[in-house]
Amino acid sequence: MSPVLRTPRPTSAASHAAAERTGHVVLRGTEVPARAHACPGTPTMAQVVVLDGTAVPTPAHYRTWSATLAAHGFTALRTGALAPRQAAQAEQAGLVCVQELALLDVSAPFVIGKVTTGKVTTGKVTTGTRRLRESELGIAAEIDAAAFGLTWALDATMLADIRTATPSHRARVVMADGRVAGFLVSGRAGRTGYVQRLAVDPTLHRRGLATALLRDSLRWMRRGRVRRAFVNTHVENTAALELYRRHGFVELPERLRVYEGPVVR
Ligand SMILES: CC(C)(COP(=O)(O)OP(=O)(O)OC[C@H]1O[C@@H](n2cnc3c(N)ncnc32)[C@H](O)[C@@H]1OP(=O)(O)O)[C@@H](O)C(=O)NCCC(=O)NCCS
Structure with a gap:
């Protein structure tokens, strides 16, 4: 897997302040607004949250974010649940799929x-x-x-x-x-x-x-x-899949994927 990070960027005092104030790091430097939280089970892993779910972050975005994350002491990052177009970019950034999610919908x-x-x-x-x-x-x-x-x-x-x-x-x-x-x-x-x-x-x-x-x-x-509601859950989460099916949700052919990769200074 290729590293996600190229050049370390200086961390702004504002980012540090934001992290202290709200518990997340604001990821600046790209046109895609995002922030990161420490994963509870692995505090050195940053969960990246892209605020506009329809945005398609590219390898350049991941590199920029990685620089900020490295400066905050993170060693790895995890994406949210990515749709196929977003997943393709994450793969190009060298990230690896760690979880596959079923996407279900129900119509009124x-x-x-x-x-x-x-x-x-x-x-x-x-x-x-x-x-x-x-x-x-x-x-x-x-x-x-x-x-x-x-x-x-x-x-x-x-x-x-x-x-x-x-x-x-x-x-x-x-x-x-x-x-x-x-x-x-x-x-x-x-x-x-x-x-x-x-x-x-x-x-x-x-x-x-x-x-x-x-x-x-x-x-x-x-x-x-x-008119239409969506939910996603792990492909093998029988309990959740059964619960949602009982409420009319139907699994769509499209899968969502979560990716992880190292953050290198
Ligand atoms: C999925 C989850 C929320 C279900 O909570 P719950 O309170 O046990 O669910 P309910 O008692 O309302 O179950 C409703 C129906 O869902 C299905 N279901 C629930 N658990 C199930 C299981 N372990 N296996 C198969 N079906 C199951 C059944 O159809 C059940 O009806 P029944 O008990 O009459 O057979 C719970 O298992 C959970 O918290 N799992 C971990 C987190 C998670 O998966 N969250 C949702 C994913 S997005």
Whole structure:
């Protein structure tokens, strides 16, 4: 794999300040606005978030970003889920595919069936949802790490940032035994909806909690007159694929890919 970085760039005081203030590094120097977060499981790995999901970063973009990341002490970078055109550029930059994601969509009217509550056997499980409070982002991040595993986990800052990825969003939690048991962040841009992040505490799986969250999300999209909603998940994530299929989502032929590569000074 060829290195992503050519020339180290001096780090601006503003970038350092931004990293300290908000927990992310602003990636400047290209026409594609982006930022980076330290991956919770591998703090030397930078998760690069491109703010305009339709932008197609080129090898030159990755080189520029790598310089900033190296100056901030990162040794590797990870992309978001890339569509084929974006993936081709990442490959040209020498990055390597580390995860393949299935892309699913559903068109209105959405399937919003009944929530199953009959399986609840331990304590009191509420299948209603409520707003994810700012103070609960840390708890949501713990659930995220437990559900996805530390390698793919998002921390509280990243979860907070997901909410700004679309013009409007909805972040909800579901409660069980008096505590937050799962969360879902959805986004909406015009008539398109996105199920952005969904995780349920692994000790409380198969109790209808994700179903409650997804129903809430689809209802919100319906109120917003969303015509088509998208979600992506790992190709082997049977639980999620089954959950989404039950709500009318259909897998598209197109796959999304996540790439990683070293950041070299
Ligand atoms: C996917 C996930 C959110 C499901 O949460 P959950 O609260 O257990 O889901 P529900 O209880 O609402 O399940 C609803 C339906 O989804 C399907 N499902 C859920 N888990 C399943 C599993 N392990 N295997 C097969 N189907 C499964 C079933 O059809 C289930 O209905 P049933 O229990 O009546 O058979 C949960 O497993 C999770 O957090 N996984 C890790 C993170 C993740 O994958 N997030 C989504 C990816 S984007």
